[in-house]
Amino acid sequence: MDLRELYQDLILDHSRKPRNFRTLPSARCAEGYNPLCGDRIKVFVNIEGNMVKDVCFQGAGCAICTASASLMTDAIRDKTEEQAHEIFESFHRLVTSEEPPKAEGIDLGKLSVFAGVREYPIRIKCATLAWHTLRAALDKETEAITTESTD
Amino acid sequence: MSTGSPDSLLPDGETLEELSNSPRATFDVEKIRAEFPVLDQRVNGHPLIYLDNAATTQKPRSVIEAIGSYYSNNNANVHRGVHELSQRATVDFEQSREKVRNLIGASSIEEIIFVRGATEGINLVAQTFGRTRVRAGDEILITTMEHHSNIVPWQMLCEQVGAKLKVVPINDRGEISLDEYESLLGEKTRLVAAAHLSNALGTINPVHEMVRLAHEKDIPVLLDSAQGTSHLEVDVKDIDCDFLVLSGHKMYGPTGIGALYGKKEHLSAMPPYQGGGDMILSVTFEKTTYNELPHKFEAGTPNIAGAIGLGAAIDFLESCGVKALMEHEHEVLVYGEEALRNLPEVRLIGEAKEKSSVLSFVVAGVHPHDLGTILDHQGIAIRTGHHCAQPTMERFQVPATARASIACFNTKQDIDALIRGIKSAIEVFT
Structure with a gap:
C-alpha cells in the first residue's frame, strides 16, 4: 500500500503540532511505555461527574503515537467515561481488525485516518499506546502501562 | 579503526x-x-x-548447506554412539570447536565452551565464576555502552551475593576514558565485563589496555565480543582477556549457538553451570564426577547443527x-x-x-x-x-x-x- 495511507496529512499535522500537549495537576494520570521503540507518554484526565471535562498528554513518541494521542484527546473531551471506553473499543478494532470496520453507531470521525495502521502490524502498538494509557488513567491505575502485555 | x-x-x-x-x-x-x-x-x-547486521547477520550458502547436510546425512547424537553417524556428527561438532579456537587464537579446545549465544556465555560466567568469587561488598565493573546482556547477569549476581555494579562513564563521542576506568579499578573490584565492540555505538574499546590495567590489580576481564568476532581480528592470547563470549548468528552463523572462551585455570576452578548429560564422567546417587573441560560446562545434548553451522561460518570468514x-x-x-x-x-x-x-x-x-x-x-x-x-x-x-x-x-x-x-x-x- 502507499505509505501516504499510513502517514496521512492529518496524522502528520497532529504529530508536528500535538493538541492538548500539556500536564494537568491533580488529575487522574497514567503512564504508558512501548519498550520496542521507547515511546513514553503520560495521559491526564479530569473527570467531573462521569464526564471527561479535560484530557491532555505529554511525552515523546513517533508520529503515529503522538498523532494518536493528540486526536484521542480531542475525541474524548466532553464525553462520558462510558463513551470514552466505547470509543477506545471502536478505535482498537479500527487499527487491529482484519475486517474493515462495520457501522457500529460510533462515528470515529477524524480517528478514521488511523485505518491504514492495520496494514503495519508492528506499528499497531504505536497507535494504541495512548489509548491503553487513557484507559488506565480512567480506571485510576497507577502502574506504568506497557504495550507488551496489552495487545 | x-x-x-x-x-x-x-x-x-x-x-x-x-x-x-x-x-x-x-x-x-x-x-x-x-x-x-x-x-x-x-x-x-x-x-x-x-x-541490520548488528541484530543478526545474513547467512552465506555454505552455512545453510552445512546445517542441511548435517541433518540430511549425519544426524546423530555426539560423544556417545559407536555407530558411524554418531562418529561423523562428533567429528564435525568437535571440528567446529577447533575452528572457534583457531579463529580467536585460544591455546586449547578445552578453553572453548559451546553455549546458546553470548548472553548464555556471560550468564555462565556470572553464575559460576561470579558466585564463587564475588562476595558481599565486592564490585563488578562494566561500561556505560554495554548491551543489556552484559548488564543484567551482573545485576542478578550482585543481588544474589550483595555486590555492587560500577559503571565506567563514556564521553560524547562514545568512548571510555582509560584514566576514569583505571580509577574505578579498586580493591573491591572482582571482575571487569566490557563490550569489545559496542552494538549501539560502534565503539571499539581499547581492550588491550583495559586488560593490562585490570591485571595490574589482579582483576580478571570478560569481553563481550558478540559484535567483535565478525568485524575485528580477535586474538585472546594477545588481548590476554580471561573470558570472551561470541555469538554465532552475529558472525554469519546460525542462531542458538555461541561460544565462551575462558582461560583454562579459571574454567578448571569454576563449578559446573548446569547439571545433566555429557557434563559427567560418572553418576551414582551418592556422588557425581564431572567431566573434563570443555564438556564440564556442556550439559545436555548440544546444538550440534548450530555448532556445525558456526564452523562453516568461520570457514566463510576466513575465506574472505x-x-x-x-x-x-x-x-x-x-x-x-x-x-x-x-x-x-x-x-x-x-x-x-x-x-x-x-x-x-x-x-x-x-x-x-x-x-x-x-x-x-x-x-x-x-x-x-x-x-x-x-x-x-x-x-x-x-x-x-x-x-x-x-x-x-x-x-x-x-x-x-x-x-x-x-x-x-x-x-x-x-
Missing part, C-alpha cells in the same frame, strides 16, 4: 599505492554478495538492502580474509558517516575514533520508528529503538536511535540508498 598492518592484503611486490589504483584484488564484494541467497529478493518492490573484510567494511562505514554528516538534520550517535560497522543516528523531526517504516517501504532494513542498550540511550539523552549496521556484503550503493531514504523521510515529516 585499527585494521592492523595492511601488508598482508597486498599481492607480492605490490605497493599500497598501486593497489589503491587498481581494482581490489583481494575482496570482491559482488562475489561475496552472491554467496548470500537472502539478498536476492525484492522487499516492498525494491531490491533488499540489509543494514578478516583483514580484507575489515578494510572493506571500514570504507563503507567512513563513506556512510560522511554522507550522514552532510545532512544537517542528522546527528550521529557514537563518533569514537576507533569505530567499526555501526551507524547510529537520529534525524531531527523524524522519529526513528517512523524512519524505519519509511525505509522498509524502500526495501531498506535498519534497526530502530534502544538496541538493548537503554543506559547508552540515556547517556545521549535520546529515547531511541536509527541504526544501520554494516557487514561484508554491504556496499557504498547501499549507503546511497539509505541516504536517499532518509531524505525522503525528512521530506514527509518537515
Whole structure:
C-alpha cells in the first residue's frame, strides 16, 4: 500500500503540532511505555461527574503515537467515561481488525485516518499506546502501562 | 579503526599505492554478495538492502548447506554412539570447536565452551565464576555502552551475593576514558565485563589496555565480543582477556549457538553451570564426577547443527580474509558517516575514533520508528529503538536511535540508498 495511507496529512499535522500537549495537576494520570521503540507518554484526565471535562498528554513518541494521542484527546473531551471506553473499543478494532470496520453507531470521525495502521502490524502498538494509557488513567491505575502485555 | 598492518592484503611486490589504483584484488564484494541467497529478493518492490547486521547477520550458502547436510546425512547424537553417524556428527561438532579456537587464537579446545549465544556465555560466567568469587561488598565493573546482556547477569549476581555494579562513564563521542576506568579499578573490584565492540555505538574499546590495567590489580576481564568476532581480528592470547563470549548468528552463523572462551585455570576452578548429560564422567546417587573441560560446562545434548553451522561460518570468514573484510567494511562505514554528516538534520550517535560497522543516528523531526517504516517501504532494513542498550540511550539523552549496521556484503550503493531514504523521510515529516 502507499505509505501516504499510513502517514496521512492529518496524522502528520497532529504529530508536528500535538493538541492538548500539556500536564494537568491533580488529575487522574497514567503512564504508558512501548519498550520496542521507547515511546513514553503520560495521559491526564479530569473527570467531573462521569464526564471527561479535560484530557491532555505529554511525552515523546513517533508520529503515529503522538498523532494518536493528540486526536484521542480531542475525541474524548466532553464525553462520558462510558463513551470514552466505547470509543477506545471502536478505535482498537479500527487499527487491529482484519475486517474493515462495520457501522457500529460510533462515528470515529477524524480517528478514521488511523485505518491504514492495520496494514503495519508492528506499528499497531504505536497507535494504541495512548489509548491503553487513557484507559488506565480512567480506571485510576497507577502502574506504568506497557504495550507488551496489552495487545 | 585499527585494521592492523595492511601488508598482508597486498599481492607480492605490490605497493599500497598501486593497489589503491587498481581494482581490489583481494575482496570482491559482488562475489561475496552472491554467496548470500537472502539478498536476492525484492522487499516492498525494491531490491533488499540489509543494514541490520548488528541484530543478526545474513547467512552465506555454505552455512545453510552445512546445517542441511548435517541433518540430511549425519544426524546423530555426539560423544556417545559407536555407530558411524554418531562418529561423523562428533567429528564435525568437535571440528567446529577447533575452528572457534583457531579463529580467536585460544591455546586449547578445552578453553572453548559451546553455549546458546553470548548472553548464555556471560550468564555462565556470572553464575559460576561470579558466585564463587564475588562476595558481599565486592564490585563488578562494566561500561556505560554495554548491551543489556552484559548488564543484567551482573545485576542478578550482585543481588544474589550483595555486590555492587560500577559503571565506567563514556564521553560524547562514545568512548571510555582509560584514566576514569583505571580509577574505578579498586580493591573491591572482582571482575571487569566490557563490550569489545559496542552494538549501539560502534565503539571499539581499547581492550588491550583495559586488560593490562585490570591485571595490574589482579582483576580478571570478560569481553563481550558478540559484535567483535565478525568485524575485528580477535586474538585472546594477545588481548590476554580471561573470558570472551561470541555469538554465532552475529558472525554469519546460525542462531542458538555461541561460544565462551575462558582461560583454562579459571574454567578448571569454576563449578559446573548446569547439571545433566555429557557434563559427567560418572553418576551414582551418592556422588557425581564431572567431566573434563570443555564438556564440564556442556550439559545436555548440544546444538550440534548450530555448532556445525558456526564452523562453516568461520570457514566463510576466513575465506574472505578478516583483514580484507575489515578494510572493506571500514570504507563503507567512513563513506556512510560522511554522507550522514552532510545532512544537517542528522546527528550521529557514537563518533569514537576507533569505530567499526555501526551507524547510529537520529534525524531531527523524524522519529526513528517512523524512519524505519519509511525505509522498509524502500526495501531498506535498519534497526530502530534502544538496541538493548537503554543506559547508552540515556547517556545521549535520546529515547531511541536509527541504526544501520554494516557487514561484508554491504556496499557504498547501499549507503546511497539509505541516504536517499532518509531524505525522503525528512521530506514527509518537515
